[in-house]
Amino acid sequence: MTNTNLRQWLGISLAGAFLANAIGCQPRYEITEVVLPAEVAALPTPPQLTTNTPRRMVVAMTEQGPASWFFKIEGPPVALAQSETDWTNFLRHVRFADNGQPSWDLPTGWQVLPPRPARFATLGIPADGGVLELAISSLPAGQDVLSNVNRWLGQLGRTEIQAEQLADRLRALPFANGEFLVFDEQVNAGSAVPTPNPPNEAQRVEPKFQIPDGWRFHQASPFVAASYLKEFQGETVQIAVSRMPTDAVSWPTVVEMWMEQVEPPTATRTDWEANARAVHIGGHPAQRIELLDAANGSRAGLIGVRVEVGADAWYFKVSGELSAVTAARDEFEALLDSVTFPQGE
Numbered sequence: 199m200t201n202t203n204l205r206q207w208l209g210i211s212l213a214g215a216f217l218a219n220a221i222g223c224q225p226r227y228e229i230t231e232v233v234l235p236a237e238v239a240a241l242p243t244p245p246q247l248t249t250n251t252p253r254r255m256v257v258a259m260t261e262q263g264p265a266s267w268f269f270k271i272e273g274p275p276v277a278l279a280q281s282e283t284d285w286t287n288f289l290r291h292v293r294f295a296d297n298g299q300p301s302w303d304l305p306t307g308w309q310v311l312p313p314r315p316a317r318f319a320t321l322g323i324p325a326d327g328g329v330l331e332l333a334i335s336s337l338p339a340g341q342d343v344l345s346n347v348n349r350w351l352g353q354l355g356r357t358e359i360q361a362e363q364l365a366d367r368l369r370a371l372p373f374a375n376g377e378f379l380v381f382d383e384q385v386n387a388g389s390a391v392p393t394p395n396p397p398n399e400a401q402r403v404e405p406k407f408q409i410p411d412g413w414r415f416h417q418a419s420p421f422v423a424a425s426y427l428k429e430f431q432g433e434t435v436q437i438a439v440s441r442m443p444t445d446a447v448s449w450p451t452v453v454e455m456w457m458e459q460v461e462p463p464t465a466t467r468t469d470w471e472a473n474a475r476a477v478h479i480g481g482h483p484a485q486r487i488e489l490l491d492a493a494n495g496s497r498a499g500l501i502g503v504r505v506e507v508g509a510d511a512w513y514f515k516v517s518g519e520l521s522a523v524t525a526a527r528d529e530f531e532a533l534l535d536s537v538t539f540p541q542g543e
Contacts, residue, residue, distance in 0.1 A: 254278045258378035263298040265336040277326035294375045349454045352447045354385045403507045408536035410529040433522035444511045460489045460498040479505040480537040499523035
């Protein structure tokens with residue numbers, strides 16, 4: 199496909215695929231847990247967020263009749279590189295029937311993995327001594343390519359791009375019924391999240407807050423400053439606190455990333471807009487959204503808040519099984535009410 203044709207094809211909206219959170223072969227982080235008393239917490243956040251584990255994400259997307267289809271692989275770059283010939287050949291031979299559903303011949307050694315929410319199918323690809331997941335999902339046709347790409351870039355800790363940059367970040371892959379548009383990005387170990395306008399330390403203000411009784415500290419990700427776990431109704435709920443540069447990821451992209459975590463199979467961001475509102479956290483204007491609607495088919499729940507303070511955007515999020523998050527809501531509200539952003543400490 200020529201660059202001109204690719205730009206023309208990008209003029210046709212594809213889907214904003216709200217898939218399961220962190221699809222693919224994920225890094226495993228060491229987990230440390232301690233029981234914390236109800237006291238003011240200060241976050242040990244670094245001056246610049248980094249990733250300690252290299253990751254590569256490949257998403258092949260195509261619009262077929264009434265649906266947009268997404269074939270997504272994520273995991274260690276070595277594993278994706280070792281299996282690249284196999285999964286590229288697989289994509290080239292995918293077929294779509296008249297009813298719009300895909301079919302394929304399962305390559306030797308691949309597995310059909312158990313059903314997962316919000317997925318048409320999940321295939322296991324042997325690679326580097328483990329298994330990569332190829333997640334296959336669909337949404338109604340006529341949604342946006344740019345918002346998808348920016349959401350995936352956000353998952354990799356990268357800044358968003360503008361529409362005019364889109365054609366240079368994607369490539370075409372021919373297959374039986376047409377062409378896939380392929381997103382293929384990698385983030386290396388130790389690489390910093392890009393900051394278009396790096397703040398100086400005088401601009402940084404870190405929050406303090408009261409941790410409710412019984413929550414266990416859980417540092418599980420290089421992109422999360424701190425997180426806490428507690429059981430409600432037999433299910434584990436997580437509160438996560440994280441920071442990104444204010445101009446690194448837009449609020450709509452954050453909402454779409456959070457929607458992935460509650461796996462609404464048919465909902466779009468527009469469906470949830472009625473649940474978003476402006477609030478104040480620690481004396482600063484903030485944005486808040488609640489993803490707690492079982493009517494949208496989700497079995498998970500999430501309440502998220504973004505507050506911009508100086509050069510940083512801080513995120514407070516509670517997530518888990520829907521009824522458990524609902525049960526934890528009052529304690530999360532108490533934490534939010536306690537948040538302050540002390541100056542000059």
